[in-house]
Amino acid sequence: MKDMKAVVLNTSIPEKIEVKELALPELGPKEVLIKVKAAALNHRDEWCRQGLYPGLKDGVTLGSDGAGIIEKIGSQVDQEFLEKEVIINPAMNWGDDPIAQSKDFKILGMPDHGTLASYVKVKVDRVHDKPDHMTWEEAAALPLGGVTAYRALMVQGELKSEDSVLVTGFGGGVAQFAAQFAIAHGSAVYVSSSSESKLKKGQEIGAKGVFNYTDTSWTSKALEQTGGFDLIIDSAMGETLADLIKVIKPGGRIVFYGATKGNPPQLDARKVFWNQIRLIGSTMGSDADFEAMLAMVSKQKIKPLVDKVYGMEDVVKAFDKMKMGEQMGKIVIKP
Structure with missing residues (x-):
């Protein structure tokens, strides 16, 4: 049964991306399922669309930035995470060295399914409390760029x-x-x-x-x-x-x-x-960098500048705006 909508890469069509119906993902023991309230674009999403990113694969859901509510948890995840309002750290496998990322480092949204969808699954250690002073759109705009x-x-x-x-x-x-x-x-x-x-x-x-x-x-x-x-x-x-x-x-x-x-x-x-x-x-950041960034924006009440919010039906327009570089701040997608 297909239960969610997602923006996936499809290099066989002119737009290179399409909105598809997909089945809800199965959770591993340490994973959570997040109902995405808002997601945001990064240049890497448009680079994937243009074929300029390594390891591209059709059918993968794009998007690294997102915020939402945890609706389902894996068997080894504490019950307190249910219904939490969270933002996602899209960096995975940084490694133990704070100086530079490991060879296994990767970013949510390619090759793993990303945030431009109704739902996304991530490991529980990738989620953090949504900053109280931000809207869903602002919270979604924060992670990768922040x-x-x-x-x-x-x-x-x-x-x-x-x-x-x-x-x-x-x-x-x-x-x-x-x-x-x-x-x-x-x-x-x-x-x-x-x-x-x-x-x-x-x-x-x-x-x-x-x-x-x-x-x-x-x-x-x-x-x-x-x-x-x-x-x-x-x-x-x-x-x-x-x-x-x-x-x-x-x-x-x-x-x-x-x-x-x-x-x-x-x-x-x-x-x-x-x-x-x-x-x-410099690139991205370690888990410690992400936590320090979150602490700073929460303490200083810093809010991302959001250029425009698009519905998923207008995702091609959103990507085209990213391609043109006309935005002042972040481009946000609402599932």
């Missing part, structure tokens, strides 16, 4: 309250969290984007200054205004790295959690070593 931003900023970036911080590409999911987290930490935060409306939103949430990176003189303006940055959080790399090296202070840290513009065509190695600049890679 933990990625937290690790880049706090763990790899070693953020200090006295730091001057630049968050590039403001408007994307991780970038909006990085900016909000750094502002809450008391740092002087600046954001960059090619969109004037996104820059305006950055100012509204507390950025001290904004820069349009399509302005060829933005680096000189940034240096004049700030004297340079102690920490830069970036996901673009490519040819933009040269500009970031221009505006980072001696001894500064450039943390990158993506490379949407590809590899840098060249690197000013002399400037990097002479100025003691650190280039640091």
Whole structure:
């Protein structure tokens, strides 16, 4: 009997995704079944749709971010979990080393069935109490982007309250969290984007200054205004790295959690070593990072910026918006 709707990958059709009726999953002894109240898109979902993610398999339910209510529990799960309102940590098998993930690390939503469905099953150790100050839509928008931003900023970036911080590409999911987290930490935060409306939103949430990176003189303006940055959080790399090296202070840290513009065509190695600049890679986060991120957003009452909420019937429109990169914050799907 088919009991749930899910957004699955289907590379044989033009849209590459479709809404299908699926049977409710069987639970293992340490698993829980969550009725999804809201789910959110990440770039990896669209990359799966475009065939740009490894290990793709048709028929797999996409989605890494979600929040909902536990409706059923496995035989070894404590009864107290029934009816809990939870969000899901989508990172699995990080491993015991906090420095980097294990070779078995994977993310919910490919190759395992994900959150873009009426129901999702996960191991009980992947669920956490939904933050009380968030709506379902906000809670669903938090997990993957939140933990990625937290690790880049706090763990790899070693953020200090006295730091001057630049968050590039403001408007994307991780970038909006990085900016909000750094502002809450008391740092002087600046954001960059090619969109004037996104820059305006950055100012509204507390950025001290904004820069349009399509302005060829933005680096000189940034240096004049700030004297340079102690920490830069970036996901673009490519040819933009040269500009970031221009505006980072001696001894500064450039943390990158993506490379949407590809590899840098060249690197000013002399400037990097002479100025003691650190280039640091970062991705997702450990279970400890996730718990620390949750504690921070709950204490500071930080709320994700939600761009738009779509019904499952409009999921192709939601993916298309993610592809265009027009969103200000997270795109949310309601099953």
